[in-house]
Every structure is written in C-alpha cells, then in structure tokens.
Amino acid sequence: MKAVVFEDVGRPGIHDRAVPSFAPDEVLVRVAATGICGTDRAILLGEYPARRGVVLGHEAVGAVAGAGAGVGSVAPGDRVVINPTYHCDRCRLCRRGLPAHCGAKAGREVGVDRDGTMADYAVVPERFVHRLPASVSYRRGALVEPLACVLNNLAAARPRWDDRVLVVGAGPIGALCALVLARRGARVTLAERDQGRVALARLLLPRAVRVLTAEEAAGAGRPDVAIDTTGALPGDVLGAMADGGTVVVMGEKEAGVATVPLRSLVTRGIRLVGAGPYRPADFALAVDLARELPLEDLVTHVLPLERYAEALAMLAVAPAAPATGGYSAMKVLLTTDEGVAP
Numbered sequence: 001m002k003a004v005v006f007e008d009v010g011r012p013g014i015h016d017r018a019v020p021s022f023a024p025d026e027v028l029v030r031v032a033a034t035g036i037c038g039t040d041r042a043i044l045l046g047e048y049p050a051r052r053g054v055v056l057g058h059e060a061v062g063a064v065a066g067a068g069a070g071v072g073s074v075a076p077g078d079r080v081v082i083n084p085t086y087h088c089d090r091c092r093l094c095r096r097g098l099p100a101h102c103g104a105k106a107g108r109e110v111g112v113d114r115d116g117t118m119a120d121y122a123v124v125p126e127r128f129v130h131r132l133p134a135s136v137s138y139r140r141g142a143l144v145e146p147l148a149c150v151l152n153n154l155a156a157a158r159p160r161w162d163d164r165v166l167v168v169g170a171g172p173i174g175a176l177c178a179l180v181l182a183r184r185g186a187r188v189t190l191a192e193r194d195q196g197r198v199a200l201a202r203l204l205l206p207r208a209v210r211v212l213t214a215e216e217a218a219g220a221g222r223p224d225v226a227i228d229t230t231g232a233l234p235g236d237v238l239g240a241m242a243d244g245g246t247v248v249v250m251g252e253k254e255a256g257v258a259t260v261p262l263r264s265l266v267t268r269g270i271r272l273v274g275a276g277p278y279r280p281a282d283f284a285l286a287v288d289l290a291r292e293l294p295l296e297d298l299v300t301h302v303l304p305l306e307r308y309a310e311a312l313a314m315l316a317v318a319p320a321a322p323a324t325g326g327y328s329a330m331k332v333l334l335t336t337d338e339g340v341a342p
C-alpha cells in the first residue's frame with residue numbers, strides 16, 4: 001500500500017508499505033480520507049517531536065476492511081471514523097478520569113509514534129473505531145476528530161448563554177469553534193492575522209460569525225470568553241478580557257510563551273485554562289453532532305494521497321510554499337477513494 005511517511009524534519013515522502021496485519025481485538029480500516037492537521041504540519045516543521053519513519057495522519061474516516069476474531073461492534077463494509085487518542089484505562093491518570101492525559105501514551109500516538117492514517121490502510125483497536133451515522137459523508141466525518149477537540153476546549157470555558165466570545169486564529173480549529181458557537185447562538189468574533197484566512201473564513205462561515213483582522217478585533221469590545229487557537233496567546237488578549245472572563249489556551253507551539261500580569265487574574269477574576277485533547281465521551285458527542293453540523297463547509301481541498309506535497313504547500317509547510325508563507329486553504333483532505341468528491 002501507499003503511505004505518507006515522516007522521513008525527517010522538512011522531508012515527507014511516499015513509501016510502499018505492506019498492508020498491516022491485525023490482532024483479534026483490532027480492525028483493519030480501508031482509509032477513505034485523512035484531514036491534514038496542525039500537528040502534522042508541526043511535525044514536518046520540527047516543532048512537534050515524532051518518530052522518524054512513522055506514517056503521518058490521525059483525522060481519518062474509511063470502511064472496515066477486516067476485523068479480528070474478537071471484534072463485535074463493527075463488521076467489514078461499515079463506514080467508520082477513527083478516534084486516535086488512545087488510552088490504557090489502567091494508569092493513574094486514566095483512573096482519575098483523565099484518559100486524554102494517559103500516562104502510557106508512548107508508542108500509542110497515532111501518526112506521531114505509531115503508524116497513522118495517511119495510507120491506504122490503518123489498523124485500529126476496536127474500541128477506538130466509531131460507526132459513522134448514515135447521513136454523515138466521509139467529507140464531513142473527516143472533521144469529527146477536530147470537532148471532538150473543539151467541544152472539549154469550549155466546555156473548559158464553562159460558557160454561559162450571554163457570553164461574548166472571541167476566537168483567536170481562523171485556521172480549521174478556530175473556524176470549527178466559531179461554527180459550533182454560532183450554531184448555539186453565541187455572539188462570536190473570529191480574529192485572524194493572515195489575510196488569506198480572513199477571506200476564507202468570511203466565505204465559509206455562517207454570517208452570524210464576525211470575522212475581523214487582528215487590528216479590528218482589538219477595538220471590538222471586551223470578550224467574556226477567549227479561545228486562543230494559535231498557541232501564541234497575544235499579550236493584549238488578557239488585558240482586553242471582561243472581568244470574570246475565561247481564556248482557554250488551545251493551540252500549542254513548543255516555543256509559545258506569554259507574559260501574564262498575575263495581578264489581573266486576581267483583581268479581575270480572570271481564569272486562564274488549558275484543556276488539551278478530548279475524552280472518549282467528547283468523541284462520541286462529536287460523532288453525534290456531526291449529523292447536524294455542516295463540517296464539510298470548511299473543507300476547501302481534497303487531493304489524492306500522491307499529491308501530499310502540493311497539499312502541504314497549501315498549508316505553508318513545504319519548500320514549494322510561496323515565499324510569503326501564506327495560507328491558501330482551510331481544511332485539506334488527502335484521499336485514496338474517488339468517492340470523496342473533490
């Protein structure tokens with residue numbers, strides 16, 4: 001089978017690999033599509049550690065092609081989405097209800113140190129495979145995993161009905177945050193520095209979302225909740241918060257550092273929180289909500305697996321990227337299935 005492999009920093013490559021074998025409690029998935037994530041991007045830029053030689057990708061949908069003897073919940077032919085956040089259920093953190101922070105992750109991070117889904121096939125333990133509702137296309141289902149992440153982080157803000165919400169960064173995660181918030185009637189502003197992404201967000205998101213440049217957002221009133229999806233928490237965000245507000249840091253950058261005026265946390269009652277990846281219940285909720293959320297609206301490009309270099313260039317990763325380093329895409333999917341319409 002074909003697979004997109006992390007050879008080294010700045011060097012993805014397409015390799016011929018054997019179709020992986022599977023254990024009695026595992027499922028072989030014929031991958032239909034994999035979304036390219038900020039994590040894949042960070043791995044290739046050398047900003048996120050990963051095992052050399054690993055197959056990249058973790059946001060995947062496909063059809064069950066084979067199932068181990070002990071598998072009962074899915075059968076060959078079923079359309080599924082993969083939950084790539086494996087956990088052991090045995091370590092202290094899992095037992096404390098924090099499986100997303102499982103202490104036994106080494107060798108179990110899909111597309112990081114365990115072979116991922118940018119390939120014709122992937123093997124997944126049965127309990128991390130979810131059947132897709134009949135009404136959810138592959139194109140939509142490919143965004144279930146980032147949606148789960150968004151749901152967990154929005155919940156961490158403990159949102160209220162009358163919140164004014166600022167989402168910082170209009171990449172796929174910021175855009176998903178805005179989509180979900182707009183759907184539940186929140187007053188949401190999306191702030192973005194990159195002109196290309198401002199234009200894309202205005203085009204793709206519902207009218208209820210105010211999409212502003214970073215300068216415009218600075219004068220747009222005090223938010224009660226801010227979600228930073230950039231990992232670079234702009235210093236002015238904390239100062240701009242309404243009293244009693246909550247800032248959720250969602251983006252991650254290895255070198256991301258912020259200087260926080262501690263007194264403002266005390267005197268103004270500002271909460272600064274991190275939530276990290278989702279719990280299994282968030283993933284199940286994301287599968288369910290995908291029935292009604294038009295997630296595919298954020299997919300701007302679908303390319304065959306072989307054209308991975310072109311796809312990465314659209315996300316300002318490859319040497320082939322324009323010198324400006326700008327973004328010309330929102331969510332990009334790599335596909336091995338002609339049925340996933342371009």
Ligand SMILES: [Zn+2]
Pocket residue numbers: 037038039058059145146
């Ligand atoms: Zn991801």
Ligand SMILES: [Zn+2]
Pocket residue numbers: 087088089090091092093094099101102103104
């Ligand atoms: Zn664990």
